[in-house]
Amino acid sequence: MLSNWNTWSSIVALIALMIIAPVVAIFYSAFLGDTSLWPHLFSTVLPRYTYNTIVLMFGVGCLSLVFGVTTAWIVTRYNFPFKLILEWALLLPAAVPAYIIAYTYTDIFEYAGPVQGMLRDLFGWKTSQDYWFPEVRSMGGAILVMSSVLYPYIYLLTRASFLTVPVSFYQTSSIYGRNTFYYVALPLARPGIIAGLALVLMETISDFGTVDYFALETLTLGVFNVWMGMNSLSGASQISSVLFIFIVVLLTVEYLARRRQRFHEKSSGQDTVQSEEISNFKKIVCLIVCLIPILLGFIIPTFVLLNFVLSGFSIINFTEILEIAFSSIAIAAVSALVVMIISLLMIVVANYKSNSIQRILIFLASCGYAFPGTILAVGIVVFVGWLNDLIYFHLSYFVGGFIILIFAYTTRFLAVGNGAINSGILRIHPNLFDASRIMGISFFQSIRKVILPLVYANLLAGGILVFVDILKELPITLLLRPFNFETLATYVYQYASDELLEESSFAALIIIIVGLGPVIFLSNTIKNITNKKQS
């Protein structure tokens, strides 16, 4: 009987196993293949790749935390001008792909760009020898541009946590004269912050576009050099296995942080925090702090793209791009739905009914997020090949192609869905679910009636992050798509990879615009939910 608990946990474990399979396929080729490259890699490039990866992760992690947590706190806690706009505007950079922001920043800040040009005019400098200007294609540049588009993960999940902290907690800390932020808000929001940070760091590890454009030799770039340069997929997989160590460490830290921080809201319906009135000076400070990341992650890159669209108006094929936009949205929406359904099932099972093996499988099912997309795509290709030899699917290439693509997105972005739902479900006391089961309500009905209403905001947040992520996704789509199928991202890439930014600018802008709608909707929904709680 399907509603039986054990059946459900077994099904979920099976799905988790399917999702891990492509990663297993990568390892399979890593260790059964040619291992003669190891000594060369170890003595030449591997230390450099590892060092650069760690520095990049550390930098992006710190800066994203600063951007994400401070802004989340400010907009939750204080009243200041334009706050209602900033609340959702802070999410806008999430719609900007990192590979696009890298192009636009180089365009502005390089020698021939407007900023240096203006400085030269202003001070009468003639050549690059006359003055010092920070190199945008550098580690510092990469940290800045990546943080300014990745911090929304932290902002979103942290803010959701801040909003749901019962107001009595804040009042208690005020009575005792303690700092509300350090003693109440921050510790209580830790699962959300860490979940966001883990996503940011995994995105950082797997990024290819930015590090390639800035020529930063990270492990991910190394994977490509070995694969393409030495014609050795097994060498590339071996470097990926170094990456895998990073990923497991990250996932474990996240898991432990959650466990220690597990707490439950026993009485729902408590009032949540109200914003505070502050002095005019503080209002201005708040405004500036919130504007900086929006400026860096959204306004500047969008402005540059708009500029390209205007200057390249005659060479842009608008109708073609709009058709492509439609198919991009369709595939992203369907895939996001699939990802969230699987995430929900998985997290419910992992939290309420699973043995340790099942929990480990579910835990590992998130790791696809941190692999370089192309390597994961190759793992999927290999796995689907095996599967097809085993059971021959009588699907047309067209239908089969889409199924593979959706499966690939699931392996890639499940971590985002799991992270979002997990941070919500940890607040629900297990008794609630058990009670529902004891009353003889089926697994599905229990999810629908008990879990769904309580994690609705998290489900939506996760779904929209996944949707936007898929819209931006490049390497997997590029490799696994059916014939003649373009998405906005692949369309942008064919030009941008050749530095033909004008041709690609309109499609890039559409990616951002399409991402905006859901992001704004999401912000409003979260607010409405908290408002309802209060009334």
Place this chain on the structure above:
Amino acid sequence: MLCANNILAKEINIYSHRQPFLINPFLEAFTNETGIKTNVVYSKTGLAERLQAEGENSPADVILTVDIARLYVYKDKDLLASIESKKLEKNIPQHLRSPDNTWFGLSKRSRVIVVSKDSNALESIKRIEDLSDPQWKGKICSRPGSHVYNRALMASIIAANGEAKAEEWANGLVSNLARRPQGNDRAQVKAIYEGQCEIGIINNYYFGKLKFSDDPKQREWTKNLKLIFPNQEEGDRGSHVNISGGGVVKFSKNKKEAIALLEFLTNKKAQNLYGEINFEYPVNPEISPTKELSSWGTFREDNLQIIKIAELAPLAQKIIDRVGW
């Protein structure tokens, strides 16, 4: 009455490493001429692995790619059919196609040195080997060595001078670099224009793309630029060239049509298109380069069996890793 030989399939499927906007004009011309429709998947990486995993079930008929090393990967994984075509044998010189008729060069590109007009390098640099001379310290810009074009260049130098000499050269080059290797070939031209360096290494077609760019700024970059085709002196080996190319997939169900596409790409019309669209040189010896290409100067190419470049690529990458290019 229908004659069986003339019934061609309506469609063929292509796995392409070349961007759609570059190959679409060729495919349109092909469809117009033969009535065969073409479907394309474009990706820079992983298509060989996809093809391999799909095995006999693969829908692909033709692969199109740039760089000999990528073609060689397909051959190495045994993914290409050995085909017989008198036309291809006639249109493509022997050193630019595989001995077993699995892959075929379709166009050529030369890796050239560009220097700013006022640089004294214009007179002194004659060979690619000259770039390691300490007198150019802080004067050279380059994209990362791991890029396929530089790796192929490195392989050609190993083929000519041996591994030890080649590594010595690479070390010298790296110590002459004006900045950390970065950007693509376009970015090197820009850096010269901006005065960050005087000398760059680029594929010849980038010069054309910039010279005729829609962006007036980019057209400006090439005004003070001169091309040097290296290794041209009497007795020297000639300038290093690479190819774009293709092959028919081993398990293709439409081999005849696939061959028709490759043949089409080596005929007069398509060979001229390579020059007109992307400033590449024809492989077909009977077709001369476009007027514009000829105006940049004629050159003698290194007639090394191009497969050597692919065979030496892993060694080239190792040297690149060691010297940190």
